[in-house]
Amino acid sequence: MPELQKPSEEFLNSLKELLGSTGWREGDDARYLEEPRGNFRGQAALIVLPANVEEVSEIVKRCSTARVGIIPYGGGTGLVSGQLSLENDHSIILSLERMNKIRNVDVKNDSMLVEAGCILADIQSAALDENRLFPLSLASEGSCRIGGNLATNAGGIQVIRYGNARDLCLGIEAVLPDGSIYHGLTPLRKDNTGYDLRHMMIGSEGTLGIITAASLKLFPNPQNTATAFCAIPSPSHAISLLKFCREEMGETISAFELMCAQGMKVLANHFPQEQDPFKGEYNWFTLIEIAGPSGIEEKFETMLMSAFENGFLLDSVIASSSAQSQALWRLRELMAEANKLEGAICSSDTSVPKSQVDQFIEETDAALLALHPGLRVNKYGHMGDGNLHFNVFPPEGIGKAQFLSTYPTIQKDVRLVIDKQTHQMNGSISGEHGIGRLKRNELQRYSDPAKLAVMKSIKAALDPHGIMNPGAVFSD
Ligand SMILES: Cc1cc2nc3c(=O)[nH]c(=O)nc-3n(C[C@H](O)[C@H](O)[C@H](O)COP(=O)(O)OP(=O)(O)OC[C@H]3O[C@@H](n4cnc5c(N)ncnc54)[C@H](O)[C@@H]3O)c2cc1C
The missing domain is CATH 3.30.465.10 (Uridine Diphospho-n-acetylenolpyruvylglucosamine Reductase; domain 3)
Structure with a gap:
């Protein structure tokens, strides 16, 4: 990668002058340097907040001439540190927040x-x-x-x-x-x-x-929606249930999420006000939403009854109001925060063919327990797309910091187990979050070499000075 420069005071002042007092913040403004899981902290020479595309263009032209790196910044919710410079404070962060019409x-x-x-x-x-x-x-x-x-x-x-x-x-x-x-x-x-x-x-x-x-x-905008939280015997039943739902409900299925008992436990630890509809009785769950024309709710209910008769599900709760539907969705949406509070040492973003989700879960679970028999794993995700998040915690009663200091390589080892398993099943190490700075080495290791070579050629052709998000995606 080409050599970039640490911007001079004079250069930074010229950007401040261009943008006016509302168009920049000092580089140590914490709001732009933290990431959702609280694991890393970024650095920046300056935060710039252009008001229109012409200002963005002028900033980029100046950075290109001065060989200064730029990190585009949206809401800062990215989970792979693409929006943070972890390496040094030489780049400027360019936030689009004022361009919000x-x-x-x-x-x-x-x-x-x-x-x-x-x-x-x-x-x-x-x-x-x-x-x-x-x-x-x-x-x-x-x-x-x-x-x-x-x-x-x-x-x-x-x-x-x-x-x-x-x-x-x-x-x-x-x-x-x-x-x-x-x-x-x-x-x-x-x-x-x-x-x-x-x-x-x-x-x-x-x-x-x-x-x-x-x-x-x-x-x-579909006029009618219905949400159901279903207890199922196992992930392979989730695959059968999804197939059955598809056959009966066609394209009206808007969401099909998988959750597990470990996840409900973690949720109860940190959000005790959120109720497990089945009071801890079952091990696996799907959260299903359908949306469509009037009459769709009755069709959904009938479909769930036949799914029960066919043995695809053990129990189900259908929301009878939008408040109930929101309460069911909160069980899923709070999962990321609950994982963080519980002290996850690894959070995967695995994608595999959806017909193999059960095999992936079974084999990866076994490999993780072989690595360390006390590991706890919250497996959940967008099952309808074959996209799972494996969140791995230290054994019960052991804090994250203590566990990591006792087993210094465990984070790397856990990730390797999950990634290897993913690769063996022709899956993807990043189903939806991207590569950022956290998965650069994994991209290098698992990507198709021809694809990686073309990606590097495109990058070099469009960005010969390497100013756009330096350090993200590519490991060299
Ligand atoms: C609780 C929680 C749940 C989440 N659930 C999901 C989920 O279900 N599915 C999913 O896909 N993701 C999920 N994410 C991850 C995250 O929200 C997404 O990746 C989101 O798209 C990032 O948007 P952002 O505006 O926050 O981008 P940022 O975090 O600011 O940036 C992300 C990347 O995009 C680049 N970027 C930002 N803006 C621009 C721009 N205008 N032009 C060029 N590059 C830009 C940055 O440089 C960085 O590399 C979740 C995150 C959290 C915290």
Whole structure:
């Protein structure tokens, strides 16, 4: 990678002058240097907050000339430290938070135009105000921003029906590493005019440029929804239940999540006000949501009854109000915070073919217990997409710090076990969170060599000075 410079005081002052007093913060502003799991702290020379695409372009041009690194920053909810410089304080963080206008909701074209700094939940509500659905939905939706969602190709709970961020984006505006502006905002559904720069920028984690605005796809807002929390005998029953649901309910399944008893235990430890509907009686659960035309709730109930008769599920609770549905969803959405409070030493983002989720769970569990028989594992995730999060905790009664000091290599060993198992099953080490700085070595180890070589060529062609998010994605 080319050598980058630590920016001089003079250079930083020139950026401050360009942006005015509301357009920057000192580099030690803690809000931009922390990450959700509290494991790492970043550094920065300066935080810049441009107000429009022209300012973004000017900042990038100046950084390119001065060979200064830029880290694009959305809501800071990324889980792989793509938004943090862990190496040094030489880069500037560029936050899109002031570029947060919803420019339009175009009902006739089923699309909307938003700036990159819009919070995901605000985009969802603006669409709902026009009786349309923007279906990207994640537990961090109150803080993450659409630029970050696109840069990470975020997944979430409704991928099973609507796809991930990539599938929901019609076009983008972006500033490229030389400061030029790519004007790709379009509501077109079909446009085969050469390479699609939109798809190159989506999922590139800020290494190829800065997404400044996006044209998003909208859907009809289904009028009726129903949520059920089901107890199932095992993960293989979840696979059968999903198949059965698909056959009976078709495309109306909006979410199909898997959870386990260890997760419910961890949740009860830290959020005792949230109730396990089955009072600890069962080991495995699915949280299912359907949405569609009127009459869909009755069809769902009938389907669950036949699933019970067929032995796919042991018990189920159907929410009878939106408050109950929210209470069921909280069980799933609080899981990330509960894992952190419990002291997870590793959190995976594994994706495997969904037909092999049960085999993956069984074999990985066994391999982890062989590594250390006391490890506790909370296995949960977007089962409908084959995307699981394995959260591994120290044995009961032993704190994280104590465990890590007794077994200094355990974190690395646990990750290796999960990654190896994933690779053996032709899975992915990053189902939805990306590579960032935490999985660079794993990308190098497990990626297809031809793919990695093309990625490096694209990076070198677009960003020859290596200023865009230096240290992210690539390990050399
Ligand atoms: C509780 C919780 C639950 C989560 N659940 C999910 C989930 O279900 N599915 C999922 O996919 N993720 C999930 N995440 C991870 C995270 O929310 C997503 O990765 C999200 O898309 C990140 O958006 P952000 O705006 O916070 O981006 P940031 O964290 O600010 O940045 C993430 C990456 O994108 C780059 N970036 C940010 N903005 C831009 C831009 N405008 N242009 C170019 N690059 C940019 C950054 O440099 C960085 O590399 C969860 C996180 C938390 C804390």
